[in-house]
Each structure stands twice: as C-alpha cells, then as structure tokens.
Amino acid sequence: MRSSVIVFPGSNCDRDIAVALQKMQFKNKMVWHKETALPKSDLIIIPGGFSYGDYLRSGAIAGKSLIIEEVVKAAKFGSLVLGICNGFQILTETGLLKGTLLRNKNLKFINKDVHIKVINNTTKFTSKYKLNQILKLNIAHNEGNFFTDNDHLKELNNDNLIAFKYSDEKGNTSNLSNPNGALDNIAGIFNDKKNILGMMPHPERMVDNLISNKDGVNLFSSLLG
Amino acid sequence: MKLISVKLSPLNSKKNKLKFSVTVTLKKDVLDPQGKVVQNTLKNLGMHDLKNIRQGKFFEIEINEKDEKLAQEKVNEMCKKLLVNLIIEDYKINILK
Structure with missing residues (x-):
C-alpha cells in the first residue's frame, strides 16, 4: 500500500509515523507542503505537531496550504486520509471533517497515555479491532476538546461516524x-463516506x-486490508 | 503638469487606503475557558460587579481600496476564508477613521 505523509513547518510527528508505516510495510513518501x-x-x-506554530488557530494556516488542495481533491475521489492530532485539527480547518477542536477544558497541554474505546470497527481504518475494544494510546495536545453543532452530533451518532x-x-x-x-468523550471521527479519519490520540x-505497547498496530494493519 | 500631480498624490494615496478592525469572539454557547479564568481572577481582585468576560482576537486590517463598501466586502471575505472559524466564532467588522 502506498502512503504519503504531508510535512509542514512545525510538524513533529512526521518521522514517527514514517517509522510506523515502514515497520508495517507501507511504501511511504514524505511530501513537503509546498x-x-x-x-x-x-x-x-497528516501528522501531528504544531504546523505554523499554531498561529491564528491550530491547523488554520496549514489548512490553506498548496498541497492541501490536492489532498482535498484526492479525498473527494475516495483516497483514504488519516489526520492525527494536529492533522485532525487541519482536517477540520479544511472542511474535510466537520466540527472543530477547542482548547482543552483545563487550559493545560495534556501529554499522557489514555484509554479509548473502539466505537466503530467496520471501517477501513478500524476493521482489525474488536467492537468496544479498549486501547491505551498517547495523547499530547493543547486543543483536543472536540466540539460541533447539534446536527452534526446527531449525524455522527446516527451514521456511526464516531471512531473512538x-x-x-x-x-x-x-x-x-x-x-x-471533548463533546461526548469523542476522540476520533469519520467523514460521511468513512474514507477520512481524524483522531487526537497517536x-x-x-x-x-x-x-x-502495540495498541496502535491494528489501525495500520486494518488499512493494509 | 506632472509635478503638480505628484504633489497632489500624498492626499490621494491617503484616501486610497482604508483601515478596518475585526473583533473575533467565541460564540455564546461555546465554552471560553480562558475568559472564565480571567473573569475569576478579576473577581478575586475585588471586581465584584463583573458579570461576564469573553476573550477574543483583534485584527487591524489596511486595505488598498477607496470604496468603503467594496473594502468591507473584501475584509468580510478574509474573515470567512481564514480569520474566523465560523463553527465556533462570531466576528464584527468596524471601519477605523
């Protein structure tokens, strides 16, 4: 499977994801934002980090970069897109995912291992997990407080678009x-076609x-099919 | 003739630019934790009349356009395209004279 990791000034999880992808036998390329x-x-x-120093809003500037136009096009043609942490924030800024990530409620940068529950295991991203499986993943963010309007929240619940x-x-x-x-403890969501996943945990x-631990492995093995 | 027009230009160029301010605040139903902390701190400092504080952002924008209406439309577009996240934020545009 061929993968591309988009790199912005301020991305800092790009190499971690590249190592993970390589380990899982993806044919990966790094793509500079220009x-x-x-x-x-x-x-x-779209990896984690602090693209453009989080200026204006997290992900706002990266969300308007040249390469993002191509990502949006590819996503609309059905390419799989995964945004992790700052990548999730960028996806909401592009409009590929609805909702937004607000400042953490306690106003602190949180870096710790947390538990998340698999809510939908019928997608290309999560098929190798069991339904309701508990994973221990790391979070490291200042703006991870997922928020959206009532209509979207209903859509997320009715159409099974909550990942974790x-x-x-x-x-x-x-x-x-x-x-x-985060609204309703939401840690990750899909778009309506379930070819885009945004998640705060890493x-x-x-x-x-x-x-x-190896709780993240099955996300990648799911993608490999 | 040319000299005269150059002499007049400083006045004109002043009018060719318009200046706006944009204030961005979180929408009413969106929790503003920073505003809350500022509010609590001010209350602790004895400002008991304080009812509510919302923290926001402020932009000063100069634009090369002499028509006020057109200029305002351009600023509005800037807000929608980048400056404001319409899901969670409201904004107000004011012309600065």
Missing part, C-alpha cells in the same frame, strides 16, 4: 475519563512493545 502534486497514494497522512471515545480502562465513558472536555506511538 509541493503541488501528490505522489500516487492509497493513504494520505475516551474511556476508562473498563470502557466507561464519562466525565471522569474525559481528558480534555496510534503511531504505540507500535512497539519496547517503547510503549
């Missing part, structure tokens, strides 16, 4: 297991027992 053409790719990844929710290790989703104030940091 490129105007995308290499042929089955999967486009923050939970405790037993799978309870409540305020107590909500690290950042699966690429969880692909090796030596440094963490």
